[in-house]
Amino acid sequence: MGRGGRAVKLATLDDGTRDGRLIVVTRDLTRRVPADGITPTLQSALDAWATVAPALADLSDRLHAGAVKGEPFDEARALAPLPRAFQWADGAAYVNHVALVRPARGATLPESFWTDRLMYQGGSDTFLVLRAPNRLADEVWGIDFETEVAVITDDVPMGIARERVADHIKLIALVNDVSLRNLIPGELTKGFGFFYGKPSSAFTPVAVTPDELGPAWRDGKVHGPLLSFVNDQTFGRPDAGVDMTFDFATLIAHAARTRPLGAGTIIGSGTVSNRAADGGPGWSIAAGGLGYSCIAEQRMVETIQDGAAHTPFLRFGDRVRIEMRDAAGASVFGAIEQVVERYVGGGS
Amino acid sequence: MGRGGRAVKLATLDDGTRDGRLIVVTRDLTRRVPADGITPTLQSALDAWATVAPALADLSDRLHAGAVKGEPFDEARALAPLPRAFQWADGAAYVNHVALVRPARGATLPESFWTDRLMYQGGSDTFLVLRAPNRLADEVWGIDFETEVAVITDDVPMGIARERVADHIKLIALVNDVSLRNLIPGELTKGFGFFYGKPSSAFTPVAVTPDELGPAWRDGKVHGPLLSFVNDQTFGRPDAGVDMTFDFATLIAHAARTRPLGAGTIIGSGTVSNRAADGGPGWSIAAGGLGYSCIAEQRMVETIQDGAAHTPFLRFGDRVRIEMRDAAGASVFGAIEQVVERYVGGGS
Numbered sequence: 009m010g011r012g013g014r015a016v017k018l019a020t021l022d023d024g025t026r027d028g029r030l031i032v033v034t035r036d037l038t039r040r041v042p043a044d045g046i047t048p049t050l051q052s053a054l055d056a057w058a059t060v061a062p063a064l065a066d067l068s069d070r071l072h073a074g075a076v077k078g079e080p081f082d083e084a085r086a087l088a089p090l091p092r093a094f095q096w097a098d099g100a101a102y103v104n105h106v107a108l109v110r111p112a113r114g115a116t117l118p119e120s121f122w123t124d125r126l127m128y129q130g131g132s133d134t135f136l137v138l139r140a141p142n143r144l145a146d147e148v149w150g151i152d153f154e155t156e157v158a159v160i161t162d163d164v165p166m167g168i169a170r171e172r173v174a175d176h177i178k179l180i181a182l183v184n185d186v187s188l189r190n191l192i193p194g195e196l197t198k199g200f201g202f203f204y205g206k207p208s209s210a211f212t213p214v215a216v217t218p219d220e221l222g223p224a225w226r227d228g229k230v231h232g233p234l235l236s237f238v239n240d241q242t243f244g245r246p247d248a249g250v251d252m253t254f255d256f257a258t259l260i261a262h263a264a265r266t267r268p269l270g271a272g273t274i275i276g277s278g279t280v281s282n283r284a285a286d287g288g289p290g291w292s293i294a295a296g297g298l299g300y301s302c303i304a305e306q307r308m309v310e311t312i313q314d315g316a317a318h319t320p321f322l323r324f325g326d327r328v329r330i331e332m333r334d335a336a337g338a339s340v341f342g343a344i345e346q347v348v349e350r351y352v353g354g355g356s
Numbered sequence: 357m358g359r360g361g362r363a364v365k366l367a368t369l370d371d372g373t374r375d376g377r378l379i380v381v382t383r384d385l386t387r388r389v390p391a392d393g394i395t396p397t398l399q400s401a402l403d404a405w406a407t408v409a410p411a412l413a414d415l416s417d418r419l420h421a422g423a424v425k426g427e428p429f430d431e432a433r434a435l436a437p438l439p440r441a442f443q444w445a446d447g448a449a450y451v452n453h454v455a456l457v458r459p460a461r462g463a464t465l466p467e468s469f470w471t472d473r474l475m476y477q478g479g480s481d482t483f484l485v486l487r488a489p490n491r492l493a494d495e496v497w498g499i500d501f502e503t504e505v506a507v508i509t510d511d512v513p514m515g516i517a518r519e520r521v522a523d524h525i526k527l528i529a530l531v532n533d534v535s536l537r538n539l540i541p542g543e544l545t546k547g548f549g550f551f552y553g554k555p556s557s558a559f560t561p562v563a564v565t566p567d568e569l570g571p572a573w574r575d576g577k578v579h580g581p582l583l584s585f586v587n588d589q590t591f592g593r594p595d596a597g598v599d600m601t602f603d604f605a606t607l608i609a610h611a612a613r614t615r616p617l618g619a620g621t622i623i624g625s626g627t628v629s630n631r632a633a634d635g636g637p638g639w640s641i642a643a644g645g646l647g648y649s650c651i652a653e654q655r656m657v658e659t660i661q662d663g664a665a666h667t668p669f670l671r672f673g674d675r676v677r678i679e680m681r682d683a684a685g686a687s688v689f690g691a692i693e694q695v696v697e698r699y700v701g702g703g704s
Contacts, residue, residue, distance in 0.1 A: 026403055026619075055374055092618055094440045094481035097551070115547065128548040129477040133442035133618030144614065145515055165701055166555075167493055188614060199463065200476040201549015203445070207514075207615040266492065266536060267555040270440055270481030271374075353513055 014061065015219040016068045018043075018179065019342075020050055020087045022137070027051060028087045032068045033214055034078075037342055041071045041078035050089050050215070054271040057162045057178055061217075083342045086213035088135040089181055090160070090272060096132035096209065098156070098185055098276035099125065099259040101252050105281035105301070108289055108308045115196070125254050125262040128201050130185070132274065136210040136346065142186065142328075143351035144207060150189030151322040151348055154279040155236045155301035155330050157248050158183045159256050160215060164269035173228075173257035179215040180230060183276055184330055184344050186210065189304055189321060212331070212341035221340070228255030230332075234280050236301050237329040238322070243306075244299035246282035246290065248332075281305060322348045362409065363568040364416045366391075366527065367561050367690075368398055368435045370485070375399060376435045380416045381562055385690055388429035389419045398437050398563070402619040405510045405526055409565075431690045434561035436483040437529055438508070438620060444480035444557065446504070446533055446624035447473065447607040449600050453629035453649070456637055456656045463544070473602050473610040476549050478533070480622065484558040484694065490534065490676075491699035492555065498537030499670040499696055502627040503584045503649035503678050505596050506531045507604050508563060512617035521576075521605035527563040528578060531624055532678055532692050534558065537652055537669060560679070560689035569688070576603030578680075582628050584649050585677040586670070591654075592647035594630035594638065596680075629653060670696045 017035060020028035021042070030043040030050050046063045047053045053060045070076045100106050106126065107117050136142055144151055160179040168176075185206065192205035218225045224232050231249030235242065254262075259275050280301045284290045289309050291297025300306045307317035322328070331343040365383060368376035369390070378391040378398050394411045395401045401408045418424045448454050454474065455465050484490055492499055508527040516524075533554065540553035566573045572580050579597030583590065602610075607623050628649045632638045637657050639645025648654045655665035670676070679691040 092442045094442060095479060097479075100548075110547075118546075121546075124546070126546055126548055127551050129479055129551055131443060131445075131477055131615065132480075133621055134616050143514075149614070166491075166699060167701055191614070196547050198466075198469075198472070198474055199458075199544050199547075199549070200448070200474055201547075203475050203477055203611070204614040263551070266497070266539070266552040267479065268482050273481055351514060353515055 014065045015217050016061070016064050017214050017216045017220060018050060018053070018064070018089060019081070019214045020089050020091060022085055022087050026091060028091050032064055032071055033081050034071055035220070036338060037081055037083070037214065039071060039078040040081040041067060041076050043067060051272050054160065054162055054178065057271065061178070083213045084139045086138050086342070088138065088211040089179070089213070089215035090274065091135055093132040093135070093272055093274050094270050095273040096130040096276070097127055097263050097273065098130050098278060099127045099254065100278035101254040101259060102278055102281040103253045104251050104283050104289070105279040105305060108281070108305050111308065122253065125258060127259065127262060130202070130206055130209065130276070134208045136208050138210065138213050139345060141349035142210065142346045143349045144188070145351045147321070147323055149191050152187045152189050152303045153236065153322070153328045153330070154185040154187050155234055155244065156183045156185055156279055157230045157234070157277040158211070158274050161260060161269055161273045161275065162271045164260060164264045164273065166264055166266065166268040168261055168264050170257050170261040173260045176260065177218060177256060180218060180221065180225070181215040182212040182234070182330055182332060182341050182344065184210040184328065185276060185279070187302070187304070210344045210346060212344055214342045216341060224334070228257040232332060234301065235331050235333065236299070239327050240329070242293050242299065244293070244301045246280050246298045246301060248277070248280045251282050252277065279305070324348055324350045362413045363565050364409070364412050365562050365564045365568060366398060366401070366412065366437060367429070367563070368437050368439060370433050370435045374439060376439050380412055380419055381429050382419055382426075383568070384686060385429055385431070385562065387419060387426040389415060389424050389426035391415060399620050402508065402510055402526065405619070409526070431561045432487045434486050434690070436486065436559040437527070437561070437563035438622065439483055441480040441483070441620055441622050442618050443621040444478040444624070445475055445611050445621065446478050446626060447475045447602060448626035449602040449607060450626050450629040451601045452599050452631050452637070453627040453653060456629070456653050470601065473606060475607065475610060478550070478554055478557065482556045484556050486558065486561050487693060489697035490558065490694045491697045492536070493699045495669070495671055497539050500535045500537050500651045501584065501670070501676045501678070502533040502535050503582055503592065504531045504533055504627055505578045505582070505625040506559070506622050509608060509617055509621045509623065510619045512608060512612045512621065514612055514614065514616040516609055516612050518605050518609040521608045524608065525566060525604060527565060528569065528573070529563040530560040530582070530678055530680060530689050530692065532558040532676065533624060533627070535650070535652070558692045558694060560692050562690045564689060572682070576605040580680060582649065583679050583681065584647070587675050588677070590641050590647060592641070592649045594628050594646045594649060596625070596628045599630050600625065627653070672696055672698045
C-alpha cells in the first residue's frame, strides 16, 4: 500500500479545549504537525473539506518529506478524532452478529434482517477520552465492548442514491461501541431503541482517508483483520471485509433516506463478525477460530455449545485494546486502549 | 411575569455560517444586539455558561434600558437557536400521548410506561432552517408534526440525582419533532428505535432562560397553553404543565444514568397531550376541546369515536405554526412556521 497523493492521517491533540487541535500525523504514527494554519479542528476541516483537504494533504507530504519537522506523536495525548460529533449512527452490517446476539436476550431474528438495513442513532456529545479509564457505575450492567469500523462523511444530501455515496466518505477510524448488555433487553422491549444501554463510545486516536488504506479499502468496506484484546489476550481477529452484509455506501444511503446528513456524521459498521467455514457461528480464539468482536457473541456460542456462557463480561480493572495492522504489521489507526473502572460520582 | 435579573432571550442570526451568530433579543422580540463581544455562538456560550451567562444578562439589561440601541429583530432571519447540536434526546413525558399513538400502529402500552421513563436518541446534525419549507420526498410517508417543549443543558455529570438537575437547565424553547407516521411502525418493529421515521426537527427562533418565564416555569415544567396551528386553524392548545407524567429533571436524570451529557444537550418533553376531564383522551378543537399537538392523536380519537380516522396527515402546501403566548398574549419564543413541500433531490 503506497501513500496515495491525497492520503492523510489526522488526529486531535488534547490542548485542554473541548474540540482539541487538529494535527496531521505521519503514516507510521511517529510524528505530527499542527494544522492550525489551515483549520483549527477536525469538525471545521469537515465543514469545508473540499478546500481544506488538499491543504492537509500538502502538509502531510511536507511532513513525510521532512520539509516540516513536526514533533513526536504520542497517541496517549490524542482525543477522539472528533471529541464530540453532531451525529453518530451505528449500523448492524454484520448480520451474523445480530443473529447471534438477539437470541441471547430472548429476541428473534426476522428473516428481513438479511436484506433490510438496521441502524440506531447513538449519543455523540461525549466520546471517551483516549487512554483515560472507561468509568461505569456497576459491573452488574454487563459491560461489553463492540469492535467496529466507522466512517466520517461530509454533507450528504437527503435521498442520495447508493451509487453516489462513495465520494462522501472522507475518513475512516475504529470504534468501541461500549454496550451494557444487562440494561439493553429491558430498554429495547420499550420500543424506542438504545439509550442508557449504550454509554459513551471510544474511537482510535487516528482517522485516515480512504486513500491511505490503499487496496484494503474496496467495495465500500475495510478489509483485513480487526484485532480485539482483553487483558492482552487476543479476543477476536475477524476480517472486517468478510461477512459485511451491507457496505458503507448502503448504510449511508439508508441513513440519508429522509434527511440530509451534516458534515462530520460518523457511521458505524456494527460489530464485526465472521461466520465459520460451515456458515455457522465462528469459533473462539481458544478453539482455533477468529474469535469475536464482543463478549456477548462468545457467550452466545458457549451457550449453544456448552449449554451455558462462562466468559464473564468486563470487570473493573479489565483492559480492552482494539486496533488494526497493515500487511507489514504497523498499526493503521493507533489503538483504543482503556481500562474499565468503577465510576463514583453523580455530583451537581 | 417580571424580568428576573438573569432573564435572557437568545437567538442565532443566519449569517451564512453553519452555526450562525449569537444575538440577545428583547423580551418583546422586537430588538436584537449581537453577542459577539462575549462569545460567537450559542454552543460556545453553553460551553462556558457560568462565565458567559452573566455577561449576556448584562447585555440584555443594557438593550432593554436603551443603553445599547440594537437593531430590529426579524424572526425570519433566525436559525434554530442551536442550528446543529451534539445531542437531541426526546422523552415521552406525556404518557397520554403514548397511550393514544401506540395502539394506532398496532403496538400495546405496557403498564410500566406510566412509571418508567421513555426516551429516544434523535438526530441533531441538521435542524431545519426557520421559515424555510420543510421538504420531504413523499406524502405517503404520513407527514406529521409533534409540538413539544425542549430544554438545553450545560454539562450534566453521569449518574446525577434528580434533585440536583434543576440548575443544569439553562434554556427553554419549543420544537416540532417532525414524524413520518407510516414509516415508524416497520422501523420500530426492528427494535432499534426511530431513524428515518424522524427526519430533521424544527425549533422556535428564540430560546429563553427559565427565569424569563417567571411563574410559568415551576416544578420542572413549563405551564401554559402550547399552540399548534395547521393552515391558520388552531389544532391544539393543551397546557404543557398538565399531564406531564415526568418533569424535565426526571427526564435529564434518566438520560444521564450511564453517561454524562455534554453542554448543549437538548432534551425534549415528547408530544404535549392533555386528557379530558373524565380521564379519557381529550377532545378536538372542533368538538370544543383543547385539541392535540400532532395529527396522529386526533386520528386515533376519531378512530375510537367514529371507527375511522378522517383528518389526513400533512400534504404538500400545508403550513404548521407552533408558539406559546404569555398572559398578555405576547409570543414567548417566537413561532415555528413552516410549509411542507415536496423534496426533489438526492444528487451527489
